[in-house]
Amino acid sequence: MLPDVKSLTREELDAQFKAWGEPGFRVPQLLDWLYARRAKSWDGMSNLSKVLREKLRTGFSLQTLELARKQGAQDTTQKFLWKLADGQFIESVLIPANPALYGEASDRHTLCISTQVGCAYGCKFCASGLDGWKRNLEVNEIVEQILAVERWHAGELSRLPAETAAAPAAADSRIVNNLVVMGMGEPLANYDNLIKALKIINAPWGAGIGARKITISTSGLAPQIRRLANEPFQFRLAISLHGATDEVRNRIMPVNKKYPLSELIAACDDYQKLKGRMITLEYILIAGINDTLAQTRPLAALARQLYAKVNLIPYNPVEGLPWHRPSEEVCEGFLAALEKLNVIATLRREKGTDIDAACGQLRLKTERELSGSPQL
Numbered sequence: 001m002l003p004d005v006k007s008l009t010r011e012e013l014d015a016q017f018k019a020w021g022e023p024g025f026r027v028p029q030l031l032d033w034l035y036a037r038r039a040k041s042w043d044g045m046s047n048l049s050k051v052l053r054e055k056l057r058t059g060f061s062l063q064t065l066e067l068a069r070k071q072g073a074q075d076t077t078q079k080f081l082w083k084l085a086d087g088q089f090i091e092s093v094l095i096p097a098n099p100a101l102y103g104e105a106s107d108r109h110t111l112c113i114s115t116q117v118g119c120a121y122g123c124k125f126c127a128s129g130l131d132g133w134k135r136n137l138e139v140n141e142i143v144e145q146i147l148a149v150e151r152w153h154a155g156e157l158s159r160l161p162a163e164t165a166a167a168p169a170a171a172d173s174r175i176v177n178n179l180v181v182m183g184m185g186e187p188l189a190n191y192d193n194l195i196k197a198l199k200i201i202n203a204p205w206g207a208g209i210g211a212r213k214i215t216i217s218t219s220g221l222a223p224q225i226r227r228l229a230n231e232p233f234q235f236r237l238a239i240s241l242h243g244a245t246d247e248v249r250n251r252i253m254p255v256n257k258k259y260p261l262s263e264l265i266a267a268c269d270d271y272q273k274l275k276g277r278m279i280t281l282e283y284i285l286i287a288g289i290n291d292t293l294a295q296t297r298p299l300a301a302l303a304r305q306l307y308a309k310v311n312l313i314p315y316n317p318v319e320g321l322p323w324h325r326p327s328e329e330v331c332e333g334f335l336a337a338l339e340k341l342n343v344i345a346t347l348r349r350e351k352g353t354d355i356d357a358a359c360g361q362l363r364l365k366t367e368r369e370l371s372g373s374p375q376l
């Protein structure tokens with residue numbers, strides 16, 4: 001297998017071009033084809049010489065993601081199921097900005113990307129881990145999720161009636177301005193590929209998404225949180241807490257046995273101090289598990305200790321799993337109790353439940369349909 005060209009940083013391409021005896025200005029030309037025009041083949045790269053294109057073709061692959069399935073209507077949450085070169089499936093979810101949540105204009109979009117096929121962490125409520133872990137995503141497979149969504153978006157724009165849209169310039173077809181690494185998989189368990197991919201995504205010559213617009217979510221890998229704290233990037237960090245005591249967390253997140261709350265919180269403390277940035281604590285509300293008002297006190301204590309805000313997310317039911325979302329009153333009551341304890345908190349009034357938007361659900365469904373086995 002050849003390495004994929006979108007797994008290389010600009011510096012690595014500079015070195016390769018130098019070794020080939022190609023002039024330095026060819027690198028930005030290639031980057032323009034890859035990340036601004038989102039080229040799908042070497043042939044179209046008309047300003048690169050035939051000889052250079054041949055060197056590229058024999059030295060690197062140029063993989064693109066194949067859209068296997070898409071759910072969701074225009075202007076709502078859209079879910080993309082991609083088929084990888086080896087036939088595995090991953091998901092990305094495009095979410096129109098919720099002005100109430102992020103305080104942004106409604107033409108803004110957040111893209112949620114995956115970092116692994118499946119997940120090894122086996123949280124009891126999550127579809128991604130149900131069939132275990134298959135493999136890590138390569139750098140280019142992480143980066144391509146953005147490009148493939150933007151390619152799809154550019155295609156949609158060009159289908160608009162001529163009077164409403166001229167052919168879009170490359171920059172106009174950029175749609176993703178917020179990135180959350182909250183799709184399938186545990187990002188910090190694919191650490192090196194994640195960081196390299198985010199470097200490319202963050203670079204002005206790459207996907208051009210600012211570090212402060214990139215959020216990494218983790219189920220609580222304390223050593224990797226510390227490692228991340230020492231990287232020279234201002235990425236945002238979200239912790240999938242879902243329980244404010246070891247007792248609750250142990251019931252639903254096996255990772256807590258390895259890194260109990262005291263260790264996780266100490267790592268978050270370090271991250272917060274080194275970065276000076278506010279951490280988000282994600283808290284799925286699951287009926288009868290973590291939604292009693294008694295939980296708001298320990299949760300508020302953790303949030304205050306970490307200067308963190310709390311993002312409450314009503315549970316998105318997964319077929320075959322016994323968990324439920326609490327009633328609206330319970331969710332609102334939990335939010336009000338937290339606010340009373342002086343915690344900055346939001347409650348996601350969810351988008352996308354109807355299209356299996358929680359991570360891993362569309363893949364699971366498709367895998368089961370394809371293998372002919374009954375749905376869970």
Ligand code: SAH
Binds near residue numbers: 239
């Ligand atoms: N592995 C990482 C990132 C991917 S999961 C992590 O766990 O943080 C992204 C988020 O979706 C996590 O907060 C996870 O707990 C949440 N999630 C998983 N299944 C869900 C469901 N059925 N309903 C709502 N949120 C869910």
Ligand code: SF4
Binds near residue numbers: 120121123183240359
């Ligand atoms: Fe993996 Fe995150 Fe799902 Fe847990 S919540 S199984 S860590 S993807």
